[in-house]
Amino acid sequence: LTIDVNNKGAKISPSLHGIFFEEISHGGEGGLYAELIQNRGFEESNIPPGCSLDSGWIIPPRIPHFSSNAVSDWKMKWEAIGQWPAWSLQTTGKAKAEVSLSSKQPLHAATPHSLQLDIKAADKAGSVSVVNDGFWGIRVDKGESYNLTYYIRTKKFSGPITASLKADDGRTLASYTFDDAKSSSWKKYTCILKASDSDSNAKFHLTTNSPGTVWIDFVSLFPVKTFKNRPNGMRVDLANYLADLKPSFIRWPGGCFVEGISTESAPNWKRSLGPLTERPGTYSPWGYWSSDGIGYHEFLQFCEDIGADAMYVFNCGVSCEMRAGVYSPDEKIPGIIADILDGIEYAIGPVSSKWGAVRAQNGHPAPFPLKYIEVGNEQVGERYAKRFNIFYKAIKEKYPQLEVMAAMGIAHLHKPTVNAISKMDIADEHAYKGVYWPMIYHDWYDKYERKDWKLYVGEYACNSGVGSGNMMAALNDATFILGMERNADLITMSSYAPLLENINDTDWPVNLIRFDNAKSFARISYYTIKMMNENRASVNLKTDLKLAETEGSKVPLYTGKIGLSTWDTYAEFKDVQVLQNNKLVYTSDFVNHRNEWRTEGGDWKVNDQALAQTTEGAWPMAILSDRSFDIYTLKLKARKTGGP
Ligand code: AHR
Numbered sequence: 290l291t292i293d294v295n296n297k298g299a300k301i302s303p304s305l306h307g308i309f310f311e312e313i314s315h316g317g318e319g320g321l322y323a324e325l326i327q328n329r330g331f332e333e334s335n336i337p338p339g340c341s342l343d344s345g346w347i348i349p350p351r352i353p354h355f356s357s358n359a360v361s362d363w364k365m366k367w368e369a370i371g372q373w374p375a376w377s378l379q380t381t382g383k384a385k386a387e388v389s390l391s392s393k394q395p396l397h398a399a400t401p402h403s404l405q406l407d408i409k410a411a412d413k414a415g416s417v418s419v420v421n422d423g424f425w426g427i428r429v430d431k432g433e434s435y436n437l438t439y440y441i442r443t444k445k446f447s448g449p450i451t452a453s454l455k456a457d458d459g460r461t462l463a464s465y466t467f468d469d470a471k472s473s474s475w476k477k478y479t480c481i482l483k484a485s486d487s488d489s490n491a492k493f494h495l496t497t498n499s500p501g502t503v504w505i506d507f508v509s510l511f512p513v514k515t516f517k518n519r520p521n522g523m524r525v526d527l528a529n530y531l532a533d534l535k536p537s538f539i540r541w542p543g544g545c546f547v548e549g550i551s552t553e554s555a556p557n558w559k560r561s562l563g564p565l566t567e568r569p570g571t572y573s574p575w576g577y578w579s580s581d582g583i584g585y586h587e588f589l590q591f592c593e594d595i596g597a598d599a600m601y602v603f604n605c606g607v608s609c610e611m612r613a614g615v616y617s618p619d620e621k622i623p624g625i626i627a628d629i630l631d632g633i634e635y636a637i638g639p640v641s642s643k644w645g646a647v648r649a650q651n652g653h654p655a656p657f658p659l660k661y662i663e664v665g666n667e668q669v670g671e672r673y674a675k676r677f678n679i680f681y682k683a684i685k686e687k688y689p690q691l692e693v694m695a696a697m698g699i700a701h702l703h704k705p706t707v708n709a710i711s712k713m714d715i716a717d718e719h720a721y722k723g724v725y726w727p728m729i730y731h732d733w734y735d736k737y738e739r740k741d742w743k744l745y746v747g748e749y750a751c752n753s754g755v756g757s758g759n760m761m762a763a764l765n766d767a768t769f770i771l772g773m774e775r776n777a778d779l780i781t782m783s784s785y786a787p788l789l790e791n792i793n794d795t796d797w798p799v800n801l802i803r804f805d806n807a808k809s810f811a812r813i814s815y816y817t818i819k820m821m822n823e824n825r826a827s828v829n830l831k832t833d834l835k836l837a838e839t840e841g842s843k844v845p846l847y848t849g850k851i852g853l854s855t856w857d858t859y860a861e862f863k864d865v866q867v868l869q870n871n872k873l874v875y876t877s878d879f880v881n882h883r884n885e886w887r888t889e890g891g892d893w894k895v896n897d898q899a900l901a902q903t904t905e906g907a908w909p910m911a912i913l914s915d916r917s918f919d920i921y922t923l924k925l926k927a928r929k930t931g932g933p
Contacts, residue, residue, distance in 0.1 A: 291833040298829030299778035304537040306822040307597065309748060309784035310588075311544035312571070314796045316789030318579035319424030320804065321531075323524045325435070325510040326493060327375035327424050329580060330566070331390060331402040334372045337572040339553030339608075373404060375422050379494075382415025384408070396440055396475050396506045397567045399560075403506035408446070411498050418496040419505065425793040426490035427510070428807040429454050429462045435482045436520075439495065439508040440566070443471045446501025452480065453496065456488035470497075475506070481513070489807035507566045517594050521565065521582060526809045527789065530802050531595060534819055538598040538661065540747060540784055541588055545574045547602045547666045548609035552617040555604040558585035558632045562651070574609045575796040586648070589636055589657035599636065600661035600694070603629045605676055607668050616672060626683045633659065633688055663694040663717060663747075673697070674709030681712060694745060699737065715782070717747035720769070724754030724761055727769035734776035744779050748786035750814070752799035762799065763813040770821045775829060785818055 310316065319327060327333075372390045380386055391405035404419065411417050429435070437452055448471045453464035463482035470478065493510055497503070515522030516529070531539075542556055549555025549572075556571045561584030568581040583591075585601075592599040606617040606625050617625075631644050636659035638645035648654070664680045665673065673696070681693050695710060697703045698718020707716070722730075737744070751765035752758075766785070773780045790800035801818075802811045 290835075293831040293833075296831035298831065299776075300828045301774050301777040301826050302781035303825075304598070304782050305773065305777070305780070305825060306534070306536060306818060307538035307540060307600070307782055307784045308531060308534060308536040308788055309544070309786045310531075310539060310541040310788055311786070312542060312546045312573045312579045313544060313575045313787050314789065314800060315424065315577065315791035315794050316787065317542075317583050318577065319794075319806075320789050320791050321523050321527045322580070322583045323511055323515045323522055324580065324582050325423050325427045325512070326421050326508050328373065328421075328578070329509050330400050330507050330570070331373060331376075331404050331505075332400055332570050332580075333374050333578040334390065335402065335572075335578070337550050337554035339551030340572075375424075376404065377420050377422075378406075379418045379420055380411075380415065382412075384411040384415030384417045384498075386411070386417040388419065391504060394442070394475075394504075397564075399567045399569045400506070403504045406503045406505060408497065408500045408502070411500050413498055416496050416498045418494045421493040421508065423491070423493065424791065424806050426457075426806045427454065427493060428489045429456075429484045429487055429491040431462075431484050431487040433484050434513040435463065435484070436479070436511045436513055437465070437482055437509070438477065438479045440475050440477050440506045441470060442473060442475045442504045444473070444502040446471050446497075446503055447499045448497065449499070450478075450503075451494075451496045452482065453494045454482055454484065454491045455494055456486065457490045457492075458488075460486060460488070462486045462488060462491055482510070509565070516591075519590070519594075521587065523583070523591060527802065527804060528591070528595075530809065530811050530815070531788075534815070535822060536595070536597045536784075538600050538782065538784075539588075539592050539595075540600040540602060540661075540663065543602060544666055544748070544786070545609050546571075547604050548574065548607065549604060550574050550609065552604065552606055552608045552615070552621075555608055556581075557628070558601070558603070558635070559628065561585050562635075562647070577794065585632065585635065586651050586653070589659065590653065592658055598658050598660035600663060601632065601636070601659060602663040602666055602696075603632065605665040605668070605673075605680055605696075607665055607673065607676075616676075622676065622679060626680065629662070629680070630683065630687055633662065633684070633691070637688070659691070661692045661694055661715070663696055665696040667696055667719065669697045669703055669706045671705060671709045674706045677713065678709075678711045681710075699740075699742065699744060713742055715743045715745045717745045719748040719786075720746050721748065721750055721752050721786075722765070722769070724751055724765055727751060727765045727772060731768060731772050734772055734780060737776070737779055739779055743781045744776075745782040746773060746780060747782075747784055749783060750785055750787075750799055750801075752797075755799060757803075758799045758801075758812040758814060760813055763817045766814045767817050767821065770818070774826055777829060785814065 310321070312318065318324075373388065376388075378386060378388050386406060386408045389405045389407075391403050392401045395401045396403060406417070406419060408417050435454070439452070441450070449466050449468045450470035451464055451466045454462040456462055463484045465480040465482055467478050467480070493508070495505065495508070511521070514525060516525050547556060554572050560571070561568055561581040565580070565582060568584060570578055570580045572578050589599055606621050608615045634642050634644035635648050637656040638648075640646055640649045640654050648657075662684055664677050677695050684691060684693050692714040694715040694717050695713040696717055697706050699707050699716045700718060703718070734744075749766075749769060751762045751769065755762035755765070770783070773783055785801050787797050787800045788802060790797070790803050792803055792805050800812075801815050802809060804810070
């Protein structure tokens with residue numbers, strides 16, 4: 290290996306490593322957001338705006354990755370979760386009560402539901418409790434304090450109400466009795482619950498021995514200790530993982546989350562501002578509701594807290610809807626432009642501006658570190674390009690200092706979109722790859738066209754053929770990062786995805802940091818990125834690598850088992866032959882990218898013998914998938930016979 294220190298190439302960008310946060314797998318709600326009560330405002334079983342059960346588009350809360358869009362299935366799943374997910378009613382002795390979801394006299398019009406508790410019978414010997422499971426349990430630590438807030442209004446009810454945290458085995462870990470718990474109009478109650486003991490699977494109870502009717506809303510419980518001790522803050526262990534990565538920027542809030550289930554229900558920064566009781570929350574297309582407790586302001590604050598630039602992704606009037614991409618009518622564009630310009634003003638406008646003043650009222654007169662704006666997520670096609678051009682012009686005219694990013698890449702596949710874009714600062718191209726792909730295509734980006742743009746690899750991961758993430762994944766990710774570094778003149782930013790996974794509701798196979806309500810750990814790929822960032826090269830040097838010959842035959846630089854995963858590209862290959870040490874070990878009439886085979890005219894069958902996949906502009910490959918490290922020679926008489 291010869292390294293020529295005088296022959297310098299491109300400098301590696303200090304912004305190469307950032308992070309991408311999305312509301313997926315409860316990364317925020319029941320994850321980074323330190324709130325301990327699930328469905329705190331009883332809004333989770335709402336039907337999102339712009340959706341209906343009959344349209345088939347609605348993804349019910351907490352139903353992981355959908356496999357079917359049959360309307361009957363959706364309805365069944367929706368009904369299965371009940372009307373007050375995470376809450377239940379418990380009675381002792383002869384107490385009798387019923388709960389229902391009420392929309393009468395709401396605490397706030399934007400959050401129309403409350404829980405109505407009708408207590409028919411209760412006395413000293415028989416009590417009634419409404420119980421919250423937390424996010425698959427509540428972790429309570431001896432000696433720690435928890436801030437409780439809840440609202441009630443009552444009728445023919447004399448109180449008192451006791452709030453408590455109870456262990457799995459029934460032990461009371463903390464409790465506080467509100468003697469004055471009765472009010473004909475909405476009244477806020479607060480206390481600090483101090484834990485006398487610990488349990489990692491505790492539940493929260495509101496208990497009474499009084500008959501009558503109680504409407505309950507916005508029940509919120511926070512550990513006093515949050516990241517930087519901010520009220521309404523972040524969970525300490527998870528926030529520390531993110532801070533320790535020293536990301537140069539944070540992209541948020543998605544991903545598909547940005548696209549929304551419908552354009553009407555897609556996230557909107559204005560709805561996520563202001564009093565928590567007035568935030569309607571957002572349905573994640575990943576199958577659950579989030580409170581928007583980590584709203585626009587809180588996330589900008591988090592960026593500032595960890596020294597990262599902010600990259601906000603906004604919905605540009607295109608929704609996910611089963612990935613078909615449904616566009617809101619063009620008449621809506623001026624409104625969307627006005628909205629995102631307001632959002633930018635909120636983040637960086639002077640306090641004398643309308644939205645800068647609101648930011649100051651919310652406790653932050655200084656501008657936040659917003660540097661990048663991304664127009665939608667993973668949208669391709671000329672219609673998107675036309676829309677992008679309009680947004681780009683409007684944003685740059687007012688905020689020339691911002692980098693405006695397009696939500697698709699510049700790879701071969703995206704050419705028609707790129708050609709229709711007049712000007713973009715950075716293109717965001719995603720790269721989920723199978724095991725060995727980064728090694729085989731170590732020179733992938735070397736071949737990319739250089740033009741008046743930079744590339745941001747906004748979502749990358751080796752995420753198939755590696756279980757839920759292992760050393761092999763980390764080696765692949767490291768190789769991939771080296772490929773980006775080598776192309777530093779083009780690639781200036783990257784972020785691994787997805788970032789966070791609550792293991793009780795996983796939406797995606799491989800994630801960087803895994804956790805439940807009590808524990809968390811970062812996968813080895815996390816430490817790979819941390820190491821590569823902490824020891825980031827400053828400049829590329831010219832190298833010349835000559836491979837030694839091994840016994841028998843020349844060994845190519847990257848060889849072995851090949852698995853390529855790619856976009857939803859459909860392709861099939863004809864007459865595939867695989868040779869091992871010049872011996873024919875496998876043939877197939879047809880193989881497709883999903884590892885299925887068929888004979889001419891026959892049906893596709895699952896194939897665990899061979900795998901043939903394609904990737905954008907790459908050679909088709911066929912391999913044995915016996916998980917060994919043998920070297921195969923591939924004789925490909927393959928030709929693509931189907932797909933786009
Ligand atoms: O990271 C998971 C998903 O992958 C993102 O939501 C989306 O942008 C991509 O398709």
